[in-house]
Amino acid sequence: MSQGRVIVIGAGVIGLTSAVRLLEANYDVTIVARDLPGDLTIEYASPWAGAHFRPLPVTNAAEALEQNLIRETYAEFEKLASSDPSSSVRIVPGIEYFDSPSKSYTDLKEEAGFCTWPEFRVLAQDELPGKGAGPIKWGATYRSWVLNSPVYLSWLQRQVELRGGRVIRHTLSAIPEAVFIASEQLKESQLEFVAVVNASGIGFGDPASFPSRGQFLLISNPCDATVSYQTADGEAFVIIPRPLSGGTLIGGTKEVNSWNPTPSEESTAGILENVAKMYPKLLTAPSNDPNGEPALHLLYPTVGRRPMRKGGLRLEKEISSIVLPQSGGFKSKTKELKIVHCYGAGGSGYKLSWGAARRVVELVGEP
Template sequence: MKSESIVIIGAGVIGLKVALVLAEKGYGHYTTIIAEHLPGDTSINYTSPWAGANFSALSASDENALRWDKFGYKYLLDLAAKDGKNAFVKETASIEYWDELPSRAKIDSMAEYLKDFREIPTQDLPVGVAFGVKFTTITVNAPTHIRYLLKKLTQKYGVHVTRKRVSHVSYGYLSRDTKIVFNCTGNAARELQGVQDSKCFPTRGQILLVKASQVQQNVMRHGKDYETYIIPRPYSNGNVVLGGYMQKGVGTSDTFGEETESILSRTKALLPVLDSDRTEILSAFAGLRPSREGGARVARQHVQVGATGRPGILVHNYGAGGTGFQAGYGMAVEAVDTVEEEIKALGIQSQPRL
């Protein structure tokens, strides 16, 4: 079988994690990633480099989100322990607050597996906060982490990568050898011909990148209609991401001075150590989270390819919103599981794991 037997459309963190799961199963040499944007690029249409990124309780409380979070946390915790410096991921002390009490199902799920998890006594909560927890999170240096993933996929596992813009999902079937295509196109799934998922929408965020080496912890406050967060970027010489906004349906790449001032005001109130001459603003950025009504879509379907209508399998994996870095590995495992038998039926000789 050839390198395009399995094709992944999209090279954001979701597509890269699908490639990683396939590679870990021994199918790296039979996998090709095609994408308009690759790690190292910057574009408002390429979300992953703009992410905070960390493991947080930002996700929803449905069964899928809780399951993917658990998968992702264990994966990131293991990665931090085994290859953290190279992967740009690190264990970090974390505090998270909610202005409204989260569901008991979510609290119980987090308590089950988060390292050092404990609820904060009510009397110790800031004014206006209904609930808070402390635990050990994993922070991720998003732009360098995805470059690490791409290097690992290509150099260690033999995954092929092609820069190519795809306007129709059927173009992922690169040749008659292509049997399975993974659609990991994020925000593009709304307009991508052959998919055109009307449930997809962008959720804009604005962040500040600051130099603040005095910040050594992750702090987040989940409000009713806002998010405030302080996320130190591991192995970045003291850089910290401050945010933010959750603007549903907003797709502009512009950044705004009043939003910068709001972010500074909120984050300094949340963590006073930021209010210091040592804090230097480096830049403001905007990113568009790939959101979807009803949550992320992980599902397979049978399709007909080309003029002859030959059979193919399409696996959708998109719509993670702001949780791609924490939920992406669990989503990838489940996406690959949907076609495990079909991959075996291709007659691919699985390569031994390195």
């Protein structure tokens, strides 16, 4: 029996994953979103992501909390990689290179978090590019996952629809408007609205939200691993293969509060140069000339905005009073409605998606 109606605002990785788990928990789910899988607008973060798993050291309580969500998600992606190849999720080696890593990476104590992932191993000097004689002085490897984000988002939408969920395209002016839009579609439904999930990426006018611009390049070269490199002067480069013939994403910049939607030629040149040096195995001959010079083959640059938030992911519920859809006129009826917020995932939305979705279901079910 249905537990009642839930409206999910947003069809990014957070909204879609939450919708799947809510449907599995027997809620009737309607997604209302401005952007849907298949769209490529800059405000819609999810299709621009690599996306890959990369462990980060845990240095405070907020990071420890996110780490638990990331572990749950890791377990789910391991299952998906073997149970459903059409999801595009694949297990690949993860490799980290550093010119001069901070202690939080090289500290191999369990509680530091970084070294606790499956198949973690510090690389020997002769496994590093330049065999330790170049700028890269430290490295590690572990078991990672990658996915092809546009393909994975469509797969998630299919999972929602296969479980009976509905998807409506609409741009909302405010959270309560979602109840009116969803009611229009199912006028005859007797089910009660129990909650609205706000998975809108940056939230509705939250002053703590801000963007981090990420410029990446899609190249046609295939790659057998996901690789990250942090230089001594604080720059970071990554290589993320996109399974199911999606090429490889290389990048990428992290430009806090930059609203520039246009790719920068300087960033493109910097990414190509550094990535070629950090993982020469990626360079291959052109597909139409097997004897040609090995190189990186640029398809196009991409620009996305990570939905950052001071204080990290907002994952909590609040009770709000809303005007009921059928009550217009001078004597509007109001109702207390639960709003479950799940936005501000920053650069980790995929990494924590299944853990966050489990928590969303708990918050929806709480009194």
